[in-house]
Amino acid sequence: MLERPELSLFEYQFVANMLSFGIAAMFAGAIFFLFARNLVAPKYRLSMLITAIVPAIAFYHYYRIYESWNTAYTFNPASGTYTGSGAVFNDAYRYMDWLLTVPLLTTELVLSLGLAAAIARSLSIKLAVAAALMIVLGYPGEIADALGIKMLFWSLSMIPFLYILYILFTEFTKYIQEQPASVQPAIKLARTTLLITWFFYPIAFLFPIIGLSSAQGEVFLQVGYSVADVLAKVGFGVVVYYICHSKSVADGWSPDGLATAVPKVA
């Protein structure tokens, strides 16, 4: 963590630009979802509000990571490269972010389905607790130096991750099948987005272990995290918005206050 690899101008700027891209994308997502909540039926606005809170939290953390990246390096005009300034690059902001946002991501998905209150509550809590546990167990592995400890916590962290996938592809499938046919593809897309984007993290965790700790490894990791985070939060959020909107239409709700069909009593 302390010794920073020497980075070329391109490498340093690539990471700085992607972190800045993260700030901008999260900011945009937070505002979009916050105001788009009025475009869906009231029943789905709690889901939309949580969908907005997630990138709002990430906006803050990307700002911190960007600042930390800037202070951790010094530009050397003579060589045209960046070397460590002596300040610590604090990448652990990511874990603080995930601890808050990952349980919220599973919750926004569950709430977008408009299930009966008791089912939604039990399913939300189950997934959110597993998500928080996954992050808490990953953190000691991230900061540990010893390979054995790293692999131990990586394995422990994979258990709640696999549990989440198990729920999403068993119990959750049952709830998808109860949804109107017009909404089902969007829900499956949300599940696939979650599956694909979340798999980046345990793989990225292994990068330093398989020897990818050079300048290229650092750049790949930071750029990869930024892309995965934007897709997992804003991209996923767009799909959740689409579910909430489709469900509103299927329920016969219209933003004009005019029901387009007979409303279904929840």
Added chain:
Amino acid sequence: MLERPELSLFEYQFVANMLSFGIAAMFAGAIFFLFARNLVAPKYRLSMLITAIVPAIAFYHYYRIYESWNTAYTFNPASGTYTGSGAVFNDAYRYMDWLLTVPLLTTELVLSLGLAAAIARSLSIKLAVAAALMIVLGYPGEIADALGIKMLFWSLSMIPFLYILYILFTEFTKYIQEQPASVQPAIKLARTTLLITWFFYPIAFLFPIIGLSSAQGEVFLQVGYSVADVLAKVGFGVVVYYICHSKSVADGWSPDGLATAVPKVA
């Protein structure tokens, strides 16, 4: 207070990360409760507004404490440790925060019950005055060096705390029993959350007295305060939102503007 214990990289970063976690969690809570107020009946929106103001105030104070923590320490690249920079770490921001937020926490709870105006007013004032008194009496003990003065103000501060608990488990119990059965468990959960999270503070106050003033003590104290604050403000707020929402449903209110049952006149 002035001489900072030497901290390892891990210890320093753990506190910095938890303070940053506090900033992010309070920020998220403030936004969430502010916009979630429209998801409950108008009668409960004053409670929701106060529930939002509390983490908004704490967001500001956590930002100050984080900045103060950063300036109070200097990183020594040679040893890889953090030592005092000579700047003062101002932990008293916490008392400024509590002076504002703790009376608001008791108020948001009372208002979420939708009691008759005169009862709500008298109960709110009683609890808020006791809460403010508890913080005002704790502060001289916190800044005093002499053990006798510390213990004197700790004991004085415990009197309004025990008075609050007394009210919550006598008079308040009566009002819980008058609530719809569907809402009672949430109100009891709010009371239990308050009881458990608030007990951390008088215990933490005693840490330096029982000799826990080393680096580990400092880390434990700052991390403990951050966790207790997030649970007491955002966690408690989620329960208050749940009470307001359950009460709205029990009153027959729906965010569609369509009553799902005959509204009960309060």
